[in-house]
Amino acid sequence: MTTMATECLLQLCEERHEIEDYQSGVPRWCTGCGDNAILAAVQRLCRDEGLRPEKTVFVSGIGCSSRFPHYMRTYGFHGIHGRALPVAEGIRLARPDLKVFVNTGDGDCCSIGAAHWIHAIRYNMNMTVFLHDNQIYGLTKMQASPTSPRGTRSNTTPRGSYLEALQPLSVTLGVQNVSFVAQAVDWIPEMLFDIVKAAYHHRGFSFVRIVQRCPEWLPKVWDPWLHDPSRIQVLTHENGIRASEGLARVYRNQLAHDPADLNRAREIAADIDNIPVGILYRNPEVPCYEDLRGSTQLRTTAYVKAGLEAEFDKFTIWPQ
Amino acid sequence: MKDAPPQSPLTSSAAGTAGRTRTTLREHIIEVISDSGEGAQRCGQSLGAIAARMGNGIWTVEIIPAEIRPPARSVAGASGNRIRIGAQRVTNGGDETDLVVAFNEQVLLGRVRAGELKPGCIILIESLWREHADPTIAQSYIETHDRLVEAGYRVIEIPMEKACKAIVSDARRGKNMFALGMLCNLYSLDLQLAREQMALTFGKKEASVIEQNVKLLEAGHAWAEAHFDFQFSIPAERTREPQIVVNGNTALALGVLASGMEICAMYPITPATSASHYLSDVFEKVGGVVHQAEDEISACAFAIGASYAGKCTVTITSGPGYSLKQEAIGLAVMGEIPLVVVNVQRGGPSTGQPTKVEQGDLMAAIFGSHGDAPKVVMAPATIEECFYAMITARKIAETFNMVVVVLTDASLATSQQPFPRPQFSESWTAPPIDQSAVPDGLKPYDWDAATGLARRFIPGQPGGMHTLTGLAHDRASHVAYDPEINQETIHFRSLKLAALQRTLKTPPLFGDAEGELLVIGWGSTKGAIEEAVAGLRAEGHRLASLHLSFLQPMASGLKEIMQRFRRVITVEGNWCDDPDDALIDGSNRRYSALATLLRARTLVDVDCWGEVKGQPIKPRVIREVLAARLNR
DSSP states (O other): OHHHHHHHHHHHHOOOOOGGGGBOSOOOSOTTOHHHHHHHHHHHHHHHHTOOGGGEEEEEOSSSGGGGGGGBSSEEEEOOTTOHHHHHHHHHHHOTTSEEEEEEEHHIIIIITHHHHHHHHHHTOSEEEEEEEOSEETTTTSEEOTTSOTTOOOSSOTTOOOSOOOOHHHHHHTSTTOOEEEEEETTOHHHHHHHHHHHHHSSSEEEEEEEOOBTTTBTTTTHHHHSOGGGEEEEEOTTSBOOOHHHHHHOOOEEEOOTTOHHHHHHHHHOOSSEEEEEEEEOTTSOOHHHHHOOOSOOOHHHHHHHHHHHHHHHEEOOO | OOOSOOOOOSEEEOOOTTSOEEEEOSEEEEEEEESTTSSHHHHHHHHHHHHHHHTOEEEEEEEOOSSSSOOTTOGGGOEEEEEEEESSOOOSOOSSEEEEEESSHHHHHHHHHTTOEEEEEEEEEEOGGGGOSSHHHHHHHHHHHHHHHHTTOEEEEEOHHHHHHTTOSOGGGTHHHHHHHHHHHHTTOOHHHHHHHHHHHTTTSOHHHHHHHHHHHHHHHHHHHHHOSEEEEOOOOOOSSOEEOOBHHHHHHHHHHHHTOOEEEEOOOTTTHHHHHHHHHHGGGGTOEEEEOSSHHHHHHHHHHHHHTTOOOEEEEOHHHHHHTHHHHHHHHHHTOOEEEEEEEOBOSTTOBTTSOOOOOHHHHHHOSSSSOOOEEEOOOSHHHHHHHHHHHHHHHHHHTOEEEEEEEHHHHHEEOOEEOOOOOGGGSOOOOOOSOOOTTOOTTOOOTTTOOOOOOOTTOTTOOOEEESSOBOTTOOBOOOHHHHHHHHHHHHHHHHHHHTTOOOOOEEEOSSEEEEEEEEGGGHHHHHHHHHHHHHTTOOEEEEEESEEESOOTTHHHHHTTEEEEEEEESSOOOOTTSTTOOTTTOOOOHHHHHHHHHHOOOOEEEEOOSSSOOOHHHHHHHHHHHHHO
């Protein structure tokens, strides 16, 4: 009862925040970089949801996108290349009261941190993960990434990259315990926001791949899709997102897709001619690792002492 | 060196009831070895526990084959336990074995070839192989038996399996307790205590299992009483205070419980894993969690995340895993996140010798990770210190916002030595996470000019929002490439070590206050070094030893102590070049790790001796090395 009363009180006292309350510094991303659109959508989400800045943590690895936490006036953790997910998992297990977000790039998540990505899906800890996928290494100045389309000319593949691109949606949908997969593109901010919001509201590992432009190193790679809106396939459903009237006039390629249908989601993800936008899969029933592992017991000194003394008893030789 | 004098009995008399010779010993080293899965380890551990309950000093060491199921009857497959029982406190595994119980001749051969048996050692061997249906096995047994007798060992054949068959259907699984009963009789240990030990050992199993094992124990006891014409006793004073009997890994895990840490993130690796096994079993009972991560890097990053969020976390690993964690450890140093990293050292480099003893990771612990990454490095020297080190490590980590590396090794991990049952103290546990608002104007890295310390901001604290970064940063945690800021921040992170160093006591000397030789060691070699030093002092030499529990930073006063001795030498379980090697001279000699550090710090011409045979260094070997140095 006491707890509930306190919660109500906190609710009453809660301040209303403006967008500015979540902004920190001026982003140093290039003009036209998709990261700016993602930042705008996320800051709007924070305001709309009334997230308390001190209770919110953005975790990132290394790369252009991983500068993201620096531009948020919340807690942030800008760590090492590829390891954003395990850091975020540690935070989440230690502090279930915090809202945890992860910003990771295609190199960070799909290359150096790929092992963590697979296992993070399996742990299904409650966090919202944005894969900023611009298909190129930007901060190290243009090297092919695992998601670069075959033939991408870069500083390490001057005659074109050799391998077919890794498909992050297909990979994620193939892992046991997957619970939320969505895709957005940086150039449709309205839908980007709706998808980010849906991801935030899912309890579990919410994975959003954001197809993102890099004006510096791969300025034309998305042109075929930008110039032909029919190649954007909007996934609509009463349990998913819907395109507004205005958007629906431009993006006519709409597909009714129930996010509960995993097999259909896998088929949609495998289509690389179109860019599906919307929620591919959502399953709120998958248990979260922190719920399976976290302790609900208040860890008082007396409690720890009792446990420790019981262990000592097991190994004690008492005087005869 | 097989010509060392055997431990001389104090008295010897033929006063046994049935004409048995009864010999009183100061100490004995006993081995029980079998194929893996035959229970020799359980037999040996129980023997140690019973002797400890009698009040004897004990030190037990596991004999572990590298493979899980090595082929039966193989030389490399010896699995078991080595127990040193003494009238007084025992501080190490000692020298060669006095009595061995072997379940077949092949595992015994492994021990003979390793030079682990004392000349004239008593061998109690299972005799069933003599009449084995396979003539090659019978022949191998007979030949080995005869050769051992010829070599002067006192070989006694015992039909263990035959005797057990009357009690259990699968005698292969029961003879370990029969052997325990024999040993209890041979060493005049209290049979009732042994029966009680059965209840503890098999406590989790049903009553019929305990009952059957008690029967086997009693049968072994009766068999020995009827057949052996000799008996030993090692006088003991019953303990007055409760003692804990665990190995170093369990002690370490108990220390984690006591320290107030709540999360351990790990990845399986020998020989560290048993600590996590035990923690996995008990941590949840006190509200803790063991997280088995997908790899070593992830385990470290997970621990860092949890620590950053306010709960100082431990990650437990061994050499190869420690190497993998280096980049993440550097992040914790840069972000000033408290973190405890345990490295249960094994043989290296690379996969090396996973189950063997080595102290090869000291330099990696201190200097690992790129750039200037100062961290605290501690090394417990006893099983008891494994427990308390974890409490100290957590406190230092949180007080100084630093990474604390705790170095143990495969010897501490698998050895048991009783220590006084700790008295719980509230000061062990961690304070609750600070969630108070950060006062206006305070920055996340407001380094104190004198100590380099800064108050830690923890997520959830209003007004403390900032982004922690592994990039160079200023007091506000803003990315900063300014030359002066980088100079200043590296200075502050380094200064914290000096601040900690000011709180360390100079370690006590063991032996003479001044003299011919000062021996310096760290970690698990302490007991063996002190035994060697005590032996040489008894011969009239003036020497002492010094054992460092903090390797980084090092306590003050070391140089002053060194200057009171004519020579200084370190004894370590890592490599150093032999100065007498034809190719080696002063310009290219590689010194042992601690010797290198001490030479740099004190400018004293510290010599070193080390051994990397994968075994705990024997006190006799150290004594011979020191004697040679004394006579130089």
